Every structure is written in C-alpha cells, then in structure tokens.
Amino acid sequence: VERTNRAKAEKNRSLLSREIEDLGNRLAEAGSNTSTQIELNKKREAELAKLRGELEEANISHEGTLAALRQKHNNSMSDLGEQIDSINKNKAKSEKDKAGMERDLQETRSGLEEAMRDRANVEKNCKMTQALIVESNQKLDELARALNEADATKKKLQVESQDLNRQIEETENS
DSSP states (O other), X not given: OHHHHHHHHHHHHHHXXXXXXXXXXXXXXXXXXXXXXXXXHHHHHHHHHHHHHHHHHHHHHHHHHHHHHHHHHHHHHHHHHHHHHHXXXXXXXXXXXXXXXXXXXXHHHHHHHHHHHHHHHHXXXXXXXXXXXXXXXXXXXXXXXXXXXXXHHHHHHHHHHHHHHHHHHHHHHO
C-alpha cells in the first residue's frame, strides 16, 4: 500500500510538475503578451494623441474658415441689404416720377381736349362768319345793283326832267 501510495504520489507529483511547468509557460507567454500588449497600447496611445492633435488643429482651422465664411456672408448680406435699400429708393423715386408724368399726361390730355373743343368752336364760328360774309356780300351785290339801277333811273329821270324842262321853256318861249 505504501508503494502504491508512493507511486500515486509520484504520479500526482509529476502531473503537478507538468501542470506547474505548463502554467509557468503560460505565465511566461502571458508576460510576453502583456509586454507586447503594453507596447502596442503605448503605440496606439501615441497614435491617438497624434490624431487628437491633428483633429484639434483641423477643428481650429475649420473654426477659422467658418469665422471667415461667416464674416464674408455677413458682408455679402450687408451689401445685398444696401442694394435692396437702393433699389427700393430708386423704385419709390420712379413711382413718384411716374405719378408726376401721369399727372402731366392727364393735364396735357385735358388741355388737348379743351384746345380741340375751342378749335371746333372757332371753326364753327368761322363757318358761321363765312356764311354771314357770303350773305352780306350777296346783299351788298344786290344793294349795289339796286343802287346802280336807282342811279341809272335817276340819270334817266334827270335827262327826262331836263328834256321836259327844255320843252316847257320852249313852250313858254314860243
């Protein structure tokens, strides 16, 4: 029994030795993996720090670009506002000028209509005056004829009167 127990103990001891050796190997392997992992972690942290620095620089650069773009946008908006104000002023002036021109046009039209009415009245009066002139000339011609006839009759009567007076004198003298 003692031998069997010794053999079992030897066997257990050799098994335990192998397990301890395996655990040592694993520990050594894990130790080397850990140092490798630590170096990898340091490299990754260095890369991460580098990337953070680049990201920070990029953010600063983008903020500067964004500020410049905002300034440019604000300047453009200011210029556009001034242009809109100028256009609105010109529009108001144009509308005022248009209203003045429309008022002048209306006054001119009214004046033209009045002048056309006056012209029509003048032409009507002219025609009436011409008709009166024609009528007066006709009456004048008639009066001139009547005067000529009366004059001729008067001369004729004077001649007859002279003849009769001569005849009367001759008769008295004879």
